[in-house]
Amino acid sequence: MRRKKVVVTGGAGFIGSNLSAELCKDNEVTIVDNFSTGKEGNIKDLIDSGCARLLRGSVTDLEAMKAAFKGADYVFHEAAIPSVPRSVADPMRTNDAGVTGTLAVLVAARDCGIEKVVFASSSSVYGETESLPKKEDMVCMPMSPYAVTKLAGEHYCRVFTELYGLGTVALRYFNVYGPMQDPGSEYAAVVPKFIDCALKGEAFPIHGDGLQSRDFTFVRDVVRANLMAAESKSTGVYNIGGGRRTTVLELAQAISEVVGFEMRAVHLPPRPGDVRDSWADISKAKRDFGFEPAFTLREGISETVAWFRRCLGTQG
Numbered sequence: 001m002r003r004k005k006v007v008v009t010g011g012a013g014f015i016g017s018n019l020s021a022e023l024c025k026d027n028e029v030t031i032v033d034n035f036s037t038g039k040e041g042n043i044k045d046l047i048d049s050g051c052a053r054l055l056r057g058s059v060t061d062l063e064a065m066k067a068a069f070k071g072a073d074y075v076f077h078e079a080a081i082p083s084v085p086r087s088v089a090d091p092m093r094t095n096d097a098g099v100t101g102t103l104a105v106l107v108a109a110r111d112c113g114i115e116k117v118v119f120a121s122s123s124s125v126y127g128e129t130e131s132l133p134k135k136e137d138m139v140c141m142p143m144s145p146y147a148v149t150k151l152a153g154e155h156y157c158r159v160f161t162e163l164y165g166l167g168t169v170a171l172r173y174f175n176v177y178g179p180m181q182d183p184g185s186e187y188a189a190v191v192p193k194f195i196d197c198a199l200k201g202e203a204f205p206i207h208g209d210g211l212q213s214r215d216f217t218f219v220r221d222v223v224r225a226n227l228m229a230a231e232s233k234s235t236g237v238y239n240i241g242g243g244r245r246t247t248v249l250e251l252a253q254a255i256s257e258v259v260g261f262e263m264r265a266v267h268l269p270p271r272p273g274d275v276r277d278s279w280a281d282i283s284k285a286k287r288d289f290g291f292e293p294a295f296t297l298r299e300g301i302s303e304t305v306a307w308f309r310r311c312l313g314t315q316g
Contacts, residue, residue: 125147
């Protein structure tokens, strides 16, 4: 993507900041964030260098979204209150950002003549399905408020395409990890939390038996999928994943080997709302806009560990 005007909502968050950095190479970028979960440090270099402009505000503010979207070509809607456990603890706030915010983004995009909205959905919409890998035509049974908001957002995208002709595509991310992911939050995702523990020489906290599986996806693959989906003629829902299953125990072992740490684990109770197994069928994205993951789990973890050591000052 080159010489386009683009907006990234939630652009100071983990995925949003990685996406913003890539878009800034050849495009005019506006980042929208209210910093409820995003971090100013993630985009400081982009703003200070003039590569991107920052609009502080909430996606629930329709007039602010219209002001941000004016004259833009594409909107990458990453803003949300992330994390399944956080949504279980605070469903109202999760719903406000995920449903009301997405509706405001779509209305503003429609009214501003945006070419396409790329919506960050989640593999959590599937819930606990017996059949693996997970395919886009499966019946979705969300198990958490966060997952419900993502499924509602997908339906809103579809309706805005069908009723108003707004180009929309929803990407169901599968367990994204990589640089700029926060290990310190109470609701931190498993990869940064495990890396942080390994670098500090601490035992890995594993919820349940550790045999639950995930399809871990490196953030640079997710960024590339966003750009490919935006410039394609595709609309609808697509899985974006690494295309393979990894158990939590296998993940812990891989991180231990990269860090050079002898793995130790402490087992905790399973978390409410978590699914047992997740694995993406990415054949539809490959067919329609050519997406395939470029990074193996080992390569992605190695890059992420290097970033932790370089940027967070952890030298384990």
